[in-house]
Amino acid sequence: EAQVTQNPRYLITVTGKKLTVTCSQNMNHEYMSWYRQDPGLGLRQIYYSMNVEVTDKGDVPEGYKVSRKEKRNFPLILESPSPNQTSLYFCASSLSREETQYFGPGTRLLVL
Amino acid sequence: GQSLEQPSEVTAVEGAIVQINCTYQTSGFYGLSWYQQHDGGAPTFLSYNALDGLEETGRFSSFLSRSDSYGYLLLQELQMKDSASYFCAAVSGSARQLTFGSGTQLTVLP
Numbered sequence: 638e639a640q641v642t643q644n645p646r647y648l649i650t651v652t653g654k655k656l657t658v659t660c661s662q663n664m665n666h667e668y669m670s671w672y673r674q675d676p677g678l679g680l681r682q683i684y685y686s687m688n689v690e691v692t693d694k695g696d697v698p699e700g701y702k703v704s705r706k707e708k709r710n711f712p713l714i715l716e717s718p719s720p721n722q723t724s725l726y727f728c729a730s731s732l733s734r735e736e737t738q739y740f741g742p743g744t745r746l747l748v749l
Numbered sequence: 750g751q752s753l754e755q756p757s758e759v760t761a762v763e764g765a766i767v768q769i770n771c772t773y774q775t776s777g778f779y780g781l782s783w784y785q786q787h788d789g790g791a792p793t794f795l796s797y798n799a800l801d802g803l804e805e806t807g808r809f810s811s812f813l814s815r816s817d818s819y820g821y822l823l824l825q826e827l828q829m830k831d832s833a834s835y836f837c838a839a840v841s842g843s844a845r846q847l848t849f850g851s852g853t854q855l856t857v858l859p
Binding site (some may be wrong): 670672677679680681682685687693695696714727737738739740741742743 | 782790791792793794797810836846850
């Protein structure tokens with residue numbers, strides 16, 4: 638089944654404790670991105686990647702890192718999480734830049 | 750910067766027709782997408798307009814006017830399962846980034 642998977646789905650952590658949210662797609666998509674969703678603000682792009690080893694900042698990249706060592710994986714790294722990073726995070730992928738984006742199920746993060 | 754405006758809430762009854770408007774201000778605009786999101790779920794793609802005019806997909810249609818920086822999503826024969834949030838998203842820039850509006854919560858009443 639074609640899908641985008643994210644892990645973990647739910648995470649509670651404390652300020653400053655590094656964490657990684659994994660994202661994987663099995664559709665051989667080139668384009669992957671991360672979004673955060675906060676009430677009243679819609680989805681805001683954090684980082685995106687147009688292919689392996691090619692990543693770029695989205696609208697709200699501060700406090701986040703990403704890597705794209707393999708086509709299928711695009712992990713989101715929070716080196717030192719803070720409470721303002723409490724949010725719902727979505728990973729998405731598409732065949733190319735112009736194509737429909739397919740979203741993962743989301744990761745709900747709470748930073749205490 | 751990029752910005753999109755859409756109504757925060759819309760309510761309609763089963764069987765009715767509803768239109769969700771979206772105005773945008775973006776540079777390097779390529780097209781307008783629409784996504785649906787049910788509570789607790791992931792956004793799912795509904796439609797994409799790169800050219801002016803109406804695109805129809807079943808009960809859903811989407812319209813774009815590039816000269817007016819305006820688009821809308823039209824939902825016909827509303828069903829209870831259409832209760833969800835609907836987001837317009839502008840595709841722009843050389844990287845074809847998606848910039849989302851803040852979403853419209855549609856409530857369908859029996």
